[in-house]
Amino acid sequence: MSVDSAMTEAAGATAAAAAASDRERADWLRTVADALDANAVDLVTLADEETQLGETRLFGEVTRTTSQLRLFAEVVTEGSYIEAVIDHARPEATPPLPDLRRLLRPLGPVAVFAASNFPFAFSVAGGDTASALAVGCPVVVKTHPAHPELSRRTAAIVERALQGAGAPSGVFGTVEGFDSGPALVQHRATTAVAFTGSTAGGRALFDLAVGRPDPIPFYGELGSINPVVIFPAADEARGAELADGLVASMSLGAGQFCTKPGVVFVPRDSNTETAIDVEATAPPMLTPAIRAAFDRGVDELLATPGVDLIAGGRGGPLVLAADTATVIANPLLLRTEVFGAVTLLVRYDDTSLTGALECMEASLTATVHAESADDVRDIVTKLERLAGRVLFDGWPTGVAVTWSQHHGGPWPATTSQFTSVGATAVRRFLRPIAYQSAPEELLPPALQEHNPLGIPRRVDGVLEPATAGEVRS
Amino acid sequence: MSVDSAMTEAAGATAAAAAASDRERADWLRTVADALDANAVDLVTLADEETQLGETRLFGEVTRTTSQLRLFAEVVTEGSYIEAVIDHARPEATPPLPDLRRLLRPLGPVAVFAASNFPFAFSVAGGDTASALAVGCPVVVKTHPAHPELSRRTAAIVERALQGAGAPSGVFGTVEGFDSGPALVQHRATTAVAFTGSTAGGRALFDLAVGRPDPIPFYGELGSINPVVIFPAADEARGAELADGLVASMSLGAGQFCTKPGVVFVPRDSNTETAIDVEATAPPMLTPAIRAAFDRGVDELLATPGVDLIAGGRGGPLVLAADTATVIANPLLLRTEVFGAVTLLVRYDDTSLTGALECMEASLTATVHAESADDVRDIVTKLERLAGRVLFDGWPTGVAVTWSQHHGGPWPATTSQFTSVGATAVRRFLRPIAYQSAPEELLPPALQEHNPLGIPRRVDGVLEPATAGEVRS
Numbered sequence: 040m041s042v043d044s045a046m047t048e049a050a051g052a053t054a055a056a057a058a059a060s061d062r063e064r065a066d067w068l069r070t071v072a073d074a075l076d077a078n079a080v081d082l083v084t085l086a087d088e089e090t091q092l093g094e095t096r097l098f099g100e101v102t103r104t105t106s107q108l109r110l111f112a113e114v115v116t117e118g119s120y121i122e123a124v125i126d127h128a129r130p131e132a133t134p135p136l137p138d139l140r141r142l143l144r145p146l147g148p149v150a151v152f153a154a155s156n157f158p159f160a161f162s163v164a165g166g167d168t169a170s171a172l173a174v175g176c177p178v179v180v181k182t183h184p185a186h187p188e189l190s191r192r193t194a195a196i197v198e199r200a201l202q203g204a205g206a207p208s209g210v211f212g213t214v215e216g217f218d219s220g221p222a223l224v225q226h227r228a229t230t231a232v233a234f235t236g237s238t239a240g241g242r243a244l245f246d247l248a249v250g251r252p253d254p255i256p257f258y259g260e261l262g263s264i265n266p267v268v269i270f271p272a273a274d275e276a277r278g279a280e281l282a283d284g285l286v287a288s289m290s291l292g293a294g295q296f297c298t299k300p301g302v303v304f305v306p307r308d309s310n311t312e313t314a315i316d317v318e319a320t321a322p323p324m325l326t327p328a329i330r331a332a333f334d335r336g337v338d339e340l341l342a343t344p345g346v347d348l349i350a351g352g353r354g355g356p357l358v359l360a361a362d363t364a365t366v367i368a369n370p371l372l373l374r375t376e377v378f379g380a381v382t383l384l385v386r387y388d389d390t391s392l393t394g395a396l397e398c399m400e401a402s403l404t405a406t407v408h409a410e411s412a413d414d415v416r417d418i419v420t421k422l423e424r425l426a427g428r429v430l431f432d433g434w435p436t437g438v439a440v441t442w443s444q445h446h447g448g449p450w451p452a453t454t455s456q457f458t459s460v461g462a463t464a465v466r467r468f469l470r471p472i473a474y475q476s477a478p479e480e481l482l483p484p485a486l487q488e489h490n491p492l493g494i495p496r497r498v499d500g501v502l503e504p505a506t507a508g509e510v511r512s
Numbered sequence: 513m514s515v516d517s518a519m520t521e522a523a524g525a526t527a528a529a530a531a532a533s534d535r536e537r538a539d540w541l542r543t544v545a546d547a548l549d550a551n552a553v554d555l556v557t558l559a560d561e562e563t564q565l566g567e568t569r570l571f572g573e574v575t576r577t578t579s580q581l582r583l584f585a586e587v588v589t590e591g592s593y594i595e596a597v598i599d600h601a602r603p604e605a606t607p608p609l610p611d612l613r614r615l616l617r618p619l620g621p622v623a624v625f626a627a628s629n630f631p632f633a634f635s636v637a638g639g640d641t642a643s644a645l646a647v648g649c650p651v652v653v654k655t656h657p658a659h660p661e662l663s664r665r666t667a668a669i670v671e672r673a674l675q676g677a678g679a680p681s682g683v684f685g686t687v688e689g690f691d692s693g694p695a696l697v698q699h700r701a702t703t704a705v706a707f708t709g710s711t712a713g714g715r716a717l718f719d720l721a722v723g724r725p726d727p728i729p730f731y732g733e734l735g736s737i738n739p740v741v742i743f744p745a746a747d748e749a750r751g752a753e754l755a756d757g758l759v760a761s762m763s764l765g766a767g768q769f770c771t772k773p774g775v776v777f778v779p780r781d782s783n784t785e786t787a788i789d790v791e792a793t794a795p796p797m798l799t800p801a802i803r804a805a806f807d808r809g810v811d812e813l814l815a816t817p818g819v820d821l822i823a824g825g826r827g828g829p830l831v832l833a834a835d836t837a838t839v840i841a842n843p844l845l846l847r848t849e850v851f852g853a854v855t856l857l858v859r860y861d862d863t864s865l866t867g868a869l870e871c872m873e874a875s876l877t878a879t880v881h882a883e884s885a886d887d888v889r890d891i892v893t894k895l896e897r898l899a900g901r902v903l904f905d906g907w908p909t910g911v912a913v914t915w916s917q918h919h920g921g922p923w924p925a926t927t928s929q930f931t932s933v934g935a936t937a938v939r940r941f942l943r944p945i946a947y948q949s950a951p952e953e954l955l956p957p958a959l960q961e962h963n964p965l966g967i968p969r970r971v972d973g974v975l976e977p978a979t980a981g982e983v984r985s
Contacts, residue, residue: 445946473918
């Protein structure tokens, strides 16, 4: 379908999608989740052919994707997300205050750009699609060419499920092809863009979104280095375990994770470094272009004086190492994401860790491995400035889909405060409206005096919890 | 002070401002509010000399400004704003879920651009400054040249109050001069921009903010037409009252309000139009440039065939009128804000109102005057798309400072979902951080298990109300 046809259909569905109740939209999402689960075997077979990510990982990703759809269904029926606020009139105040009631409403059609590396969770039926549909925004997905048949199969399942659940026609569509990307961002009906991909690609689309005569929000998840700091006592207590954990995390899915640990700070002469053991298998990668970019990136790292190969081989996985003096002299080593199974150990001494961290740009995650004997507070404070998620004694490649998750960070990790993972993903596609002195019959149910939806609301400054509400279809 | 000096000082205060407790920051704001109130007579005298807005209006604006500072103090001590979310570990889940806790943290130094037309409420100590300081972001204000001495006097009072309240040195500063604007937006330490002003000026600074190597959020409040629709039964029942209300609203403060009603749809042969009575007084305006722009804008309106002067005179206030056919043929009449005391009546019949509304761009407000006999629902739905605040049977020029207020709208009214008025103004200057498996002693108080601050939190998916908490300084 052409961009203009898809977006015109989406625009045509906007009023009906916004008018659907939260329960109705939750039902759409649960129906899509059920349909994906029911087709999981077929979908995973196809996905494995196109991505070679392996069936175990892909079945897990289907589960994560359908959990995500169900979480957003829960988020909108719980109702806090709509941020209902009521201030009753205060005619006796100076100046007199009118009755004023506020909530969030859907923006309109959203353009979603699928990623290559999560063919389910960040693709056609991923977090961006789920969170936009959840709040009543039609979606047009630009599918990723790394899994074209899977994208088509998934889209067909999503469309049929939405239709079966009574969603308005045109509320979901897909487009294909490189040129459809810019056209989608610049289409007059597009009200927001959600993107997961490279910094270069994301920046180009971001520039188009903000360069429109009517700029629209661009929610991008771009590059990420994901620094890890291993403290001396942790290294001493469990260096071998840390080495194994690191190798497993950096080589998972051929290292094709936005949360892959790319730079690992280890004490000089660390047990961790000594215990690193990698068998180079040159694992298949998602596309020839991604493989070529990985090989180029590895070659550039290996060509940098002071960077040594300590385990694995050129095709990956491989572990490199350098001293802090080397990375401070070549700060691009700390800022250049090489997408794939490579990581760089940076050997620090007591004084050089801070200086190296100051050369870094922001990431999605930052990780600390420490024992109680380690003095971590100052470094944690620095890492909070560098990342949107700070992990202790784990590895960043798992991203739990929960109310509390945040998968973002300052530029260049993401282009906005809120992203596609976690309950607040829905807020990206909403805008506030305040109603002043509105007659009760013209107010949306969420703002009617007797709270028919039973949702949490702030009334005259006081947060009131959910109530039973009335039964509503 | 130079932009670089001011921003360097702000950057130096970032860690201390972020580390201050909510109660401490609330105390800063209340101290500033008290100091402004204590100096209100002097400040209003100076403001009236520089703006000629009149003492009554200016005393009211000081009260609004200090109420706003106190509201943001209340917002941060109430604590919901920090969006604390806790999901306890679920090792039994598939996959196992780690302990994950999320909250919002300050972005860093904020550049604030003062407006000409609210020398207190949208200037040095206005909503942008208050909401940024409230959440621990240092502020550098680019003062407005329309009230230079008042800006200096206000800044001195704010600085002394902050110092007296124990705020870190450098947390607040000002810069002057046209060239300091772009420099402020492009300074490496600036993490967000808040702007109130013209669409042209705002767009130029927006382009700089998003064009940085590291784009930063630009929160702009730009142009607004503020359509009003008077329905037939309301016109018949109280045309004279509506005429008086309109003239009072559009001429208030010489029409120099971002919420001035600029286009008013009236039934053909309306009582409202007949009752319009305006005495042209050519009221003083804020600056010679604003007066010149007003005169140019009025001349252009009067030169358009089909636009008639029905009351008042060229220097203002004045009321013009045209038929819907005229404005549909010249849609710029519906899209061009003329800042000052002029408004355009647009005479509609049963079928032409919808077509004219479809020519409009978004505004901060949209207003309906109706009686129960009027069928308003479809038009209200259209107005919801065109504005961030929909008013019934009032006039848009008053903006209550409350939890529920929203002062924004789709482009070109504002450049973002959240703006400087209302409790969510603070969210513009915050970003999420999630802590995974963090030791209790490294968690911020808001996320510690026993909830020492007593703030509302979402725990394992359930919103928990505020508790007594512990006494904290």
